[in-house]
Amino acid sequence: MAHTRSTDVLIVGAGPVGLSAAAELARHGVRVRLVERLPARLPYAKAVGIQPRTLEIWDRMGLVREVMEAAVPLHGQLTYVNGVEQPRMDLELPPEVPYGFAALPQYETERLLEEYLAGLGTAIERETELLSFSQDPDGVTALLRTAAGGEEELRAGYLVGCDGAHSAVRKGLGLSFEGGAFPTSYMLADVEADWDLPAGYSIRASHRAADGTVDDLLVCVPLPGVHRYRLSMPAAPELVAERPADEGTAAGGTEGPADGIAHGLGGERVPELSQIQAVVDRLAPRPSVLSRMRWSSVFRISHRIVDRYGEGRVFVAGDAAHIHPPTGAQGMNTGIQDACNLAWKLALVLRGSAGTALLTSYDAERRPVGEEVVGRTVRHAAHGVQADPDDARTLMLREAQLLIGYREGPLATTPYGPADAPQPGDRAPDCDGLAAPLTAYRMRLLDVLRGCPGHAVILYLTDPTDPVAAQAAAELEDAHALGTAAPGQTPGPRTVAVVGQGIEPLEPGTPTARSPLPGPAGLSALVELPVPGYLDTAGEFARLYRPQGPTGFIVRPDGQLGARFPLHRTKEALAEYLAALSARA
Numbered sequence: 001m002a003h004t005r006s007t008d009v010l011i012v013g014a015g016p017v018g019l020s021a022a023a024e025l026a027r028h029g030v031r032v033r034l035v036e037r038l039p040a041r042l043p044y045a046k047a048v049g050i051q052p053r054t055l056e057i058w059d060r061m062g063l064v065r066e067v068m069e070a071a072v073p074l075h076g077q078l079t080y081v082n083g084v085e086q087p088r089m090d091l092e093l094p095p096e097v098p099y100g101f102a103a104l105p106q107y108e109t110e111r112l113l114e115e116y117l118a119g120l121g122t123a124i125e126r127e128t129e130l131l132s133f134s135q136d137p138d139g140v141t142a143l144l145r146t147a148a149g150g151e152e153e154l155r156a157g158y159l160v161g162c163d164g165a166h167s168a169v170r171k172g173l174g175l176s177f178e179g180g181a182f183p184t185s186y187m188l189a190d191v192e193a194d195w196d197l198p199a200g201y202s203i204r205a206s207h208r209a210a211d212g213t214v215d216d217l218l219v220c221v222p223l224p225g226v227h228r229y230r231l232s233m234p235a236a237p238e239l240v241a242e243r244p245a246d247e248g249t250a251a252g253g254t255e256g257p258a259d260g261i262a263h264g265l266g267g268e269r270v271p272e273l274s275q276i277q278a279v280v281d282r283l284a285p286r287p288s289v290l291s292r293m294r295w296s297s298v299f300r301i302s303h304r305i306v307d308r309y310g311e312g313r314v315f316v317a318g319d320a321a322h323i324h325p326p327t328g329a330q331g332m333n334t335g336i337q338d339a340c341n342l343a344w345k346l347a348l349v350l351r352g353s354a355g356t357a358l359l360t361s362y363d364a365e366r367r368p369v370g371e372e373v374v375g376r377t378v379r380h381a382a383h384g385v386q387a388d389p390d391d392a393r394t395l396m397l398r399e400a401q402l403l404i405g406y407r408e409g410p411l412a413t414t415p416y417g418p419a420d421a422p423q424p425g426d427r428a429p430d431c432d433g434l435a436a437p438l439t440a441y442r443m444r445l446l447d448v449l450r451g452c453p454g455h456a457v458i459l460y461l462t463d464p465t466d467p468v469a470a471q472a473a474a475e476l477e478d479a480h481a482l483g484t485a486a487p488g489q490t491p492g493p494r495t496v497a498v499v500g501q502g503i504e505p506l507e508p509g510t511p512t513a514r515s516p517l518p519g520p521a522g523l524s525a526l527v528e529l530p531v532p533g534y535l536d537t538a539g540e541f542a543r544l545y546r547p548q549g550p551t552g553f554i555v556r557p558d559g560q561l562g563a564r565f566p567l568h569r570t571k572e573a574l575a576e577y578l579a580a581l582s583a584r585a
Contacts, residue, residue: 007033008350010142010156012169014038014124016047016106017318017335018162019113023061024343024557026120027453030350033154034117035128035144041114044295045105045190045230048221049074049329053401054336055099056430056559059446063116064099070112071104072224075200080285082207093396096544098430098446101400103222105190105230106332130168133159135313158346159314162339165302167320173311179304179374182325182381185235187271187279189296192227193220195286203229205283218283228292232326233279235298239269271296301325303378305370309363315342322370325381328399330373337404337558338366344454344557353481354581365406402427406560411580413563413573421546424563428555429544434498434534437523445541448496448534449555455482455493456555459567460547464499464525464533468550472570473530481578482554493554497533499526500542 009025011018014036022034050071058064076090091101114124127147134141140159144152161169170177197203200222207216220229273293280288305322309315318335342362348354376398380388388395397403406412406425413424422429434443449456459472473495476482482493518535526533536542545553550567554577565573 006155007031008156009033009158009160009346010035010140010154011160011162012036012130013161013163013167013318013320014110014114014126015162015164015318016109016113016332017339018160019110019117019124020336021160021162021317021339021343022122023113023117023120024340024453025347026117026122027061028344028347028557030343030347032122033125033156034122035125035130037127037129039127041107041110043107044188044297045107045223046188047106047109047326047329047332048103048223048230049333050102050104050109051329051333051399051401052093052097052099052101053404053427053559054333055102056446057336057340059098059450060452060557060559061116062451063112066112066116067102067104067109070108070224071102072222073200074101074103074202074222075198077202077204078197078285080203080205080283083285085285088201091396091399093400093402094393096429096431096540097400097402098444103224105223108224109332130163130172133169133172133314135159140313157313157350160339160342160346161314161316161320162318162335164319165304165323167316169314170306170316170320173314173316175306175308175311175316177304177306179302179323181300181302184301185240186232186299186301187235187239187276187296188299189231189271189273189276189290190223190294191229191231191273191276191290192225192292193229193231193280193284193288193290194227195284195288197286203285205285207283216279216283218279231276231280232299233276233283236271236275236278239271239275239298269298271298301381303374305367305374309338309367309370310359315359315362317342321367322374324374324377327377327380330377330399330401333401334370334373337369337401340558341366348481348581358581361410365409365411369404411562411577413576413580414565416564416566417548417551418546422544422553422561422564424561426561428553428559428561431536431540431544433536433538433540435517435523435537436532436534437520437526440517442517442537443534448532449494452494452557454557455562457482457493457495458553458555459495459497459531460541460545460551460553461497461499461567462549464497464529466550468567469497470530472552472567475571475574479574479578481581495531497526497529497531498536498541499529499533500536500539500547 008031011022011034014034022032025032055064058067074091076088078088079086129145131143131145140156142154144154146152161167163169203220205218206214209215217233219232223230277290303324309321317338345358349356349358409425415423431445457476459469461469476495477492479492523535552565552567552570554562556562563573563577
């Protein structure tokens with residue numbers, strides 16, 4: 001057995017969730033080992049939908065450009081019932097939302113995250129499997145089987161299981177995974193379709209029986225490439241065989257050891273192109289000849305969620321914590337947000353800037369999100385997204401994962417200002433129209449915060465000469481818990497000022513480009529600010545954040561608001577938030 005090695009965090013599973021957790025931890029200066037039992041990325045376009053909220057997270061990381069160059073936009077969905085076209089659903093979001101919906105095969109998502117992680121000095125340890133683990137008050141001891149076939153005992157501060165629906169970490173921790181399975185298995189295929197339907201639209205074509213039930217279904221999601229789609233449909237009966245719960249899994253071990261959980265790529269025979277073509281011939285709104293099939297498989301769907309997202313020093317995220325129908329492309333995106341939520345908290349605890357009780361907020365904040373996603377996707381799978389009772393705007397924002405918030409969570413500090421304004425726990429909105437002394441173009445708030453791994457603080461002012469700005473900046477200088485770790489130092493948060501200077505906000509949806517950029521004289525006062533300053537040229541920040549006079553905002557590393565407060569009470573607000581992080585409130 002190899003000698004014991006130590007690391008801050010051991011992550012099991014190098015899919016999109018494990019890679020995201022490793023990347024966020026590495027950005028915070030945390031030592032990470034990322035192990036994966038598979039020898040290489042799988043070539044399957046399993047999770048393909050990228051939500052706008054995920055793109056915001058990747059923007060903060062500095063990864064979004066590479067994703068945009070590799071992905072294709074999703075504009076909406078074309079729906080057909082018994083061959084009759086239904087009202088088109090366009091994926092329209094408010095103009096202040098910086099990104100739309102996108103499609104990217106999972107293997108490409110993993111490639112981009114892996115390359116990003118390598119740039120941070122961390123590589124995947126492939127063909128390495130977690131055999132067992134135990135924990136004590138000081139850490140976790142894990143036994144690994146390495147690529148060389150030997151065993152290694154590893155000592156880690158924390159263990160994070162991102163190892164999918166059949167998670168060894170979840171089972172080793174003894175978490176329950178309650179739920180059920182859908183009776184129908186599906187065929188998946190990655191093909192080219194030669195129809196002339198509008199690019200960028202997914203297609204849902206169904207047949208309803210006389211009693212209104214759906215007895216045939218075809219769903220097509222665009223992929224990068226000319227006329228390329230990921231198709232799904234109920235599996236042909238000859239492909240589906242009953243399988244005992246203790247039988248092995250798919251060839252290649254795509255889903256881990258059998259445990260009675262029927263979720264993921266199955267071990268049945270692989271569908272042939274002719275079987276996929278037969279469904280297209282029955283249901284597609286246009287005649288189409290399929291070709292160039294890259295891969296196909298049978299897919300089974302379950303809906304389950306753990307009773308808790310962790311215990312002690314061991315946690316689960318992504319499919320290890322929750323599985324559900326792929327309706328609305330919620331699964332991978334929810335898992336990525338799990339990873340980001342947990343990573344910054346682990347980083348603060350590991351460097352001693354927060355109490356270990358902070359880690360209990362991971363379950364408190366994320367499990368309600370998982371429960372809501374599981375319930376919603378099950379309803380949508382049964383009745384369709386169109387049957388959702390919410391209005392179209394709310395439905396779209398929820399599908400984009402822009403409404404996720406933690407107002408009732410343990411880290412939410414005292415609200416301030418209008419109740420319908422962004423409050424602690426809510427997503428921190430992006431905004432357009434910021435100008436700086438050295439730029440000849442407008443910037444977004446995401447541009448200002450890009451690359452910041454720790455907390456950010458925004459000081460909103462109506463007068464750049466107001467001395468409250470200097471006082472607030474000085475009180476933030478020693479808030480090391482809000483910064484990020486670097487060799488030999490723990491700097492404070494990224495702090496910027498946004499100056500409204502009495503500009504009247506534009507009406508919602510008004511393009512900010514219509515207002516001219518201020519000249520040098522209009523920006524000169526920003527130079528005297530104690531922190532980098534930006535002018536709210538069109539009042540867009542004021543419209544979205546609705547400050548009441550000089551106001552401060554703490555933005556968490558995961559892009560949610562941590563605090564909102566009048567600037568003259570910066571010291572008290574900072575103390576309240578730091579107490580929440582340290583579990584001394």
